[in-house]
Amino acid sequence: MTTIPHTNQPILQPPGKGLPLYELLVARLLVWWRYNRTSRQEAAAAFHFEKEEILRLSRELDQTAATRPILIKRLRGLEDSSRFWSVYMTVDHLRIVNNGVASIIHDLVLGVRPQHIVTTKGVKPSSSADVATLNEFQDACNRFEEIANQAKDLRTQLTWKHPWFGELDAQQWHFFAGFHMHLHRRQILAIRENL
Numbered sequence: 001m002t003t004i005p006h007t008n009q010p011i012l013q014p015p016g017k018g019l020p021l022y023e024l025l026v027a028r029l030l031v032w033w034r035y036n037r038t039s040r041q042e043a044a045a046a047f048h049f050e051k052e053e054i055l056r057l058s059r060e061l062d063q064t065a066a067t068r069p070i071l072i073k074r075l076r077g078l079e080d081s082s083r084f085w086s087v088y089m090t091v092d093h094l095r096i097v098n099n100g101v102a103s104i105i106h107d108l109v110l111g112v113r114p115q116h117i118v119t120t121k122g123v124k125p126s127s128s129a130d131v132a133t134l135n136e137f138q139d140a141c142n143r144f145e146e147i148a149n150q151a152k153d154l155r156t157q158l159t160w161k162h163p164w165f166g167e168l169d170a171q172q173w174h175f176f177a178g179f180h181m182h183l184h185r186r187q188i189l190a191i192r193e194n195l
Contacts (some may be wrong), residue, residue: 010071013080016121024164027077031165040154043175044145050181051141054094055134058087058190063131065195067083072190077183079120087191088133090184092125095137101177102144108156108170109147120163148174 019027038046058066066087074083085093100118107114116122148154154171162168166175 009110010084012083015079015081015124016119017079017081018120018164019077019079023076028165031176031179034179035172038175040171040174043171043178044148047141047174047178047181048145050178050185051138054091054181054185054188055138057185057192058091058134061087061192063194067125067130069193070188070191070194072194074128075186075190078187081124082187085125085187085191086129087188089125089127089133090127090187090191091137092118092129092133093123094181094184095133095140096123096125097180098137098140098144098177102140102147102174103162105144105151105170106147107171108158108173109151111155111156111158113158114160118163144177166188 018024069084069086069089073086074080082093100123102117104114104118151170154174155171156170159167159169162173162175164175165172165176
């Protein structure tokens with residue numbers, strides 16, 4: 001492992017670099033294949049399951065261990081720059097993403113164009129994320145679920161661009177959120193295995 005001199009920081013690709021092209025193409029196919037076979041109710045259940053599992057896995061850890069960044073082998077679907085996170089940093093990333101996706105779904109359902117451009121670089125976590133992040137993550141998930149549950153129809157004419165998967169309507173963003181949480185639950189498991 002190559003590190004930055006006088007620090008213990010590994011040298012990783014910059015945030016926002018994305019996935020290798022072949023992996024991105026496979027990820028796109030996999031996401032669309034799963035989306036087309038998943039009902040709205042199944043997507044909601046998957047999101048809820050991932051939320052509960054992430055909270056359980058994170059709360060089981062000692063706070064000192066949960067704040068320690070751990071270099072893991074890159075998982076498929078994970079940017080190289082995200083390999084050196086702590087459990088709390090991973091949860092903070094999910095908090096940021098889930099708040100953003102909740103806002104996007106809310107706006108799309110109302111027929112309003114969302115205000116911010118979604119970038120992978122823009123959703124990186126704080127290196128100082130701590131135990132308070134767990135409650136903030138839970139609040140973000142609860143907000144996401146409330147907004148999604150209140151919508152009569154998530155199949156919106158208006159779409160918003162995801163940096164890897166292109167234009168998505170509200171139902172596609174809804175599915176994506178649980179799919180994304182699953183990837184990062186795997187990351188939390190990998191971090192825990194290497195503590």
